[in-house]
Amino acid sequence: MQRVYGEALFSVPVNVEFGCPNRERDGSGGCSFCPEHGARAAQIADAKSVEEQIQKALSFAKRRYNAKAFALYIQAYTGTFASLIKQKETYEKLLALYPFRALHIGTRPDCLSESTLGYLAELNQKIDVVVELGVQSLHDASLKRMNRGHDAVCSLAAIKRLHGKGLKVYAHVIIGLPNETPQMWKESVQGLVNAGIDGIKFHNLHIIQNTDLAREFSRTPFPLLSEYEYAEALIELLRYVPSHIPILRLATDTPERELIAPKWHMAKGQFGEYVAQTMRYRGIRQGNLVEKELEESDAIPQKISLKDGSTTLWNEIYRDYYHPKAGAIRQAQELFLAHSNLKERLEKSGVTLLEIGFGMGYNTFMATQLAQTVAQNRLHVKAIDQDRMLLQKASVVISDTLHVKMLDALFTCKRYDDDFAKVEFLNAEARYALRLLDEQFDVIFLDPFIESNNASLVTLDFFQHLRKFLKPDGVLVASTALQVSQVGLNLAGFDVMVIKDATSDIQGVVATLSSSHILHVKEPYRDIYGIYNDKQIETLHQKSSN
Template sequence: MNNDRFYSLNNYLKDKFGKKIYKVSLDGGFTCPNRDGTISSQGCIFCSDVGSGEFAGSRRKNISDQIDEQLEFIKSKNKDNKVIAYFQNFTNTYGDIKYLEKIYFQALAHEKVIGIAIATRPDCIGEDVLQLLKKINEKYFLWVELGLQSASDSIGEIINRGYNTCTYIETAKNLKKENIKFVTHMIVSLPTEKKEDLYNTVKLINSVGSWGIKIHMLYILKNSKLEKYYNENSFKIYNEDEYVETVISLLERLNKNIVIHRLTGDPKKEDLLLPTWSLNKRKVLNSIHKNMKLENTFQGSKIEE
């Protein structure tokens, strides 16, 4: 635990590597089974046309060039230039196993890269991918990110997630068995969501041994499927105070050893419809810190014995 009252990724990496470590976001040229017709052609209703990698490198460039390009962007604040290569865009284990091995090791071969992070779906880690991840994990720093969003299968159907919660549990079990660190994504303010759904999601994340978590607000993007759904099925969108209060209540119910990778997100201003308050990321984070201090509360403080 740290002065921030929760176990942040920043502090975890400082403890492990002895200094601040940045991530560089890469585009491996992937698609998603929820877009290419394997499961659906619609995608999750909250996902943008470029996946979740709005700030990733260009897929027109090779992995090494993308890393160099991203390093140039952060050179003013990253003097040591040591980074984690983050395969962010779409589903980064959804491809031919030889191609996956090629691009992962291209990233690891870069002189400035000290490890990789791979964002994917729980239904896209078959045995061949699992063995490749195991091979990498034995020699390099690695984490895998799984997009759960909610433990509720009924909410999963609304957002067109394309897999059930049992699939997440099984994949988490397989990764845990191989000692591969994984991060679970969850979203606040999904359609029909109740507080109990959020608490059940955190309870599940605790129970499967997730190494890390990413929490962020649901964004409604302009001209998206979610905008259409919202116009037809108006559901609650949290205001800033409600979001801050909710995130704190989730942290209080989260195991103390789970690393906090994100507590809010980075929507692009020109694409965002709602909620507009989410554009001020620093203010949201400051409010979470301030309120936790005022309430004298901590990550894990309300976990039942």
């Protein structure tokens, strides 16, 4: 919008009460997912007239987003389900109420007469007109199941007809429909891209009160996507959308009082930030699977040599280095390896190790080297980190060729093998990654970097979840000595021993499963839904401690 108009445009949603050809006169029927009010925007729900709707929407956008430029959006029901005379009267009346920069009309693929197309093309000479089509899916079985009233061919034909009149077309797509698979989502997206779509609005499936889908769900519940699951699906789909196609929406909005499921706890803005951050951490972007890769930067990461001769990197976000000044190798050996008794464990049997916060890989690399030295039993490591690109940056500054070999293998294929060790890399946010595991471990390494800035890794709730993955005789070693972390571990059912080296800045804790429950007065960090960002966790902690 900034590129086209010189500034961002904010939507002003309006309900013109044109109704829908897929509903009866009493409002019954319609698509199985659609509420009785036709997905009317929440901020105008109580407005008595279209003039009041516009005023409320303008005030909301100006107050909340400091908006200055606007597009009129005919949102609810079907914006072209009226006589041509009625459409002209309505649109011209609305456009006269405010100097809008564009007109967006939400409608159905089967509700575009030739006379309507001709009028919209004429109107497009005066103001930018965008037709937003409810495509939802390009699979006929899904369209039939949701009582959509048209097939996929109709959607593609509508896009072609609109383009023939010189009109832009945005498509609405639902991700997570019953019986649809990730491959089917991909096929729908690719079909729209091949049709030359001008923009896409993604919606995760919502079960809304008083809909046919809600009644179906109450009889036979079917899986719905959590925040993390939907983000994973969306990120993969975005890689097949060329970068010149704008993404106008990432997730669905439904008023809390009307929503049956799924119950998310991640705010809309936070979800968008999570998706964007995850893509940056993985080194991927919109369209990167269908476009030529961008040239990689030759810039050398900012590094520092530590006292033990190892090298670490500077983190711009946290404004600190990844490792203590005493050294990354020394921290790995003297904290993680020594206090997990890894050598003794490897001498007895094979060892399973979970590392959370893989970072530059020093802890895992030193563990694999120890397994090679002992040369008796195999070490199996599952390493979790959201930042895949850190592996590539680390390989540039680390001098040990075997360490670099491991980093390169994990970066390219997420797996590294040698004679006595195997490493698997899980490139995901730690709280989500744990949901994908179904085994217990002999040893857990937790390396949260700067705990106060990675608060999500040291909450009571995370420790409680982590406890399930530790074998009865297992040990957890963490590079955190915060009091709040010790309290959280105690309350989660761990016995905790603090490790502090008077000769260095290496510090941490060793935790084993406890049979007793210790009561503490001080509040731990909390993250009850497993979705809060680090700032939210710190803010909640400060409020609860006051």
